[in-house]
Amino acid sequence: MSTNKSKRTTASRPAQKITARESAGISMPSAVDQDAEKSTWTQMYSISERWRLDMDFFCDELVFFTGLIDKYFMGLLAEKDLEGTQKTVAELSELDSRQIDFVHKLVQHQQRLTNLIQNPFSHEVQLCQQGHVELEKEISEFVKDFRLVKRKVFQLAANAIESQKVKHLLKE
Numbered sequence: 001m002s003t004n005k006s007k008r009t010t011a012s013r014p015a016q017k018i019t020a021r022e023s024a025g026i027s028m029p030s031a032v033d034q035d036a037e038k039s040t041w042t043q044m045y046s047i048s049e050r051w052r053l054d055m056d057f058f059c060d061e062l063v064f065f066t067g068l069i070d071k072y073f074m075g076l077l078a079e080k081d082l083e084g085t086q087k088t089v090a091e092l093s094e095l096d097s098r099q100i101d102f103v104h105k106l107v108q109h110q111q112r113l114t115n116l117i118q119n120p121f122s123h124e125v126q127l128c129q130q131g132h133v134e135l136e137k138e139i140s141e142f143v144k145d146f147r148l149v150k151r152k153v154f155q156l157a158a159n160a161i162e163s164q165k166v167k168h169l170l171k172e
Contacts, residue, residue, distance in 0.1 A: 041120075044132050045113040048106055051139050055103050058146055062096045065153045073160045088152045095146055102138060109135055 069089055074082075112128045 041113050041116040045110060048110050052106055055099055059099055062092055066092050073156050085156055091149045095149060098142055
């Protein structure tokens with residue numbers, strides 16, 4: 001019996017070139033990674049643009065509600081409702097200030113996102129991610145507070161209509 005021992009040969013592998021970045025432990029993102037990051041920043045920008053449009057709408061509503069109260073409700077409301085009305089006007093004013101502040105932060109955030117889309121190796125990655133989370137929390141709180149104040153404005157409108165009905169009935 002003859003035994004043929006096959007010789008084991010190692011396939012020669014092409015030598016991999018190691019760049020200075022890799023040897024230092026710095027990895028370069030692949031083109032796929034870069035596209036994914038760009039997509040993430042683009043999505044964040046799209047979300048922030050929706051927030052900006054929402055804030056524009058909230059601003060319009062705040063102006064409308066303030067004008068409605070100042071021009072129409074103040075003369076129609078009963079004395080007992082005036083203190084609550086003044087509180088609601090103050091809350092509308094505070095929401096207006098918050099809306100303006102938020103829009104300023106949002107513009108800065110969108111500028112950072114634009115920089116990241118154009119230059120994915122920017123040092124602002126962490127700052128931008130944190131800023132996005134903070135803005136998300138802030139708009140969520142704003143919307144919650146806005147809805148509460150809006151509900152108060154609607155109640156003022158109902159009270160003004162009711163007081164007009166009472167005045168009209170008393171005249172008859």
